Amino acid sequence: MYLLLTSLALSYAVVLAFYRLFFHPLRKYPGPILAALTEGYELYYNIIVGGGLVNEIEKLHKIYGPVVRVGPNTLHFNYPQAYHDIYTYGTTLVKDPGFYHGTAAHVRQSAFAFCDPQHAKIRRGLMSPLFSRRAVLELEYTIQQKIDKLLAVFWEHYNSPNSSVEMSSAYRSLTTDIITSYCFAECPNTLDLPDFSHPIIQYVEETFQDYWLQRHFPILTSIINNGPQKIVLWLLPKFKGYAGLKSGLERQIDKILDNPDILSSAEHETVYRHLLEPKGQERPSRTALLHEAIVFTAAGSDTVGNASYVGTFYALKYDSIRRMLSEELSKAWPEKDTPLSYAALEKLPYLTAFIKETLRFSVGVIHPLPRIVGPTTPEIGGLKLPAGTIVEMSALFMHMNPDVFPDPYTFNPDRWLAGETNEMMHDFVPFSKGSRICVGLNLAWSELYLIFGNLFRKVDLKLATDDDTIDDFSPEQRMDYFVVQWRKGYRVSVGKTPV
């Protein structure tokens, strides 16, 4: 019996391999044979190498050209027209369920994980009023309050010449408190821990690191959610972060469901209020509320935290950048103890160029975002592809395209100030494009203006270097866990600006 089953399985594998290599509609596209044969190629770079897929794809494009078969049924592109086609043909291309239902298995009922464009549109419609520019302008005080708190921690705990701040955790604590206050009118007060060691910071980082296990073994998420917690976490300790994040948010949601009046007494509008009072639509379930809350906490903190972290590094590494920021801010903001609004900061040309360069360079969501070609999808980058083909292009390849951004691996805000920037703006896609563009982009912009504005106006930061300090956010340092993570980090010393 075993012999029969084994020979059947082997025959199936041989026939499948033969089909994928010689009869598959993508057979004419170049790429490594192993990638054409099996999804194991992607698994190897995601899990065994550990966040290595984007770097590998970069190498593959150098060998095979602008279109590479990176999986049995997947093409990765490396030219702007293809990116624009994939992400703007709206509902004719959908998010790939094979990818999103695995990677986002822990948040299956969130807008982020919905692959059906209609479902995503309805859910996004419920939440988007909280993320409109108007709402962001009304609630910017929630951002300013947390920045003030970070600065107070700096003055109180890091004002001696021998102390230094680990900036990744500091920024992630700040952005966690911001996003949770903004979305839920309640936050874990991670900034109350002056060494920035609140467990939620680690939980979020670990949750992203679990993405590839979930992507390739989606059953793990069911086991973690439904099995006895202690045993499961003993067997799968990597998922402790996710379990911690989830249980904290569950407590918050249960409190609200038990006593919905809490929402009307909250300091300001919250995402729960929008979700629980849908006009003419079905109210999302407890699980859906939880899944949205996890997405907001993770997506809202990691991405802005990463951008702040990378941008600050270059402002400190290159004195000219730091000087330009300080001078512009001092002129526009003479009374630094009176807050300056986001609307005023937005008008500053150098700060704006610096933030654009930061978003270009830091590529927060670095993984290619896979979409499935539908029967009515027009050509992608000039190619007519069969329905069912998975197409993708990482934003990294847009932002590091030397034809549009000369010398792309140099951090250079001046590129945004020298003459015509239309072409760069067209290919500047930190938040993706089209119907699945980032929900939180208005909030992200305002956070970055307020964070950089306040820090470079009020704090005299200096890089505190040692052997472990990163010297460049270069390809060798980056890891692709859907979001970008870095192998090395940096610390800073803190002082007050003179006036």
Ligand code: HEM
């Ligand atoms: C610099 C900061 C940010 C960057 C670079 C960024 C980038 C992105 C990108 C590229 C996507 C598309 C993902 C995909 O198609 O799979 C996305 C989606 C999303 N982002 Fe952001 N994001 C940022 C900040 C935020 C913030 C502050 C929030 C706050 C709530 C947020 C919430 C979301 C949500 C809910 C989605 C899913 C949208 C959907 O699938 O329809 N993001 N983001």
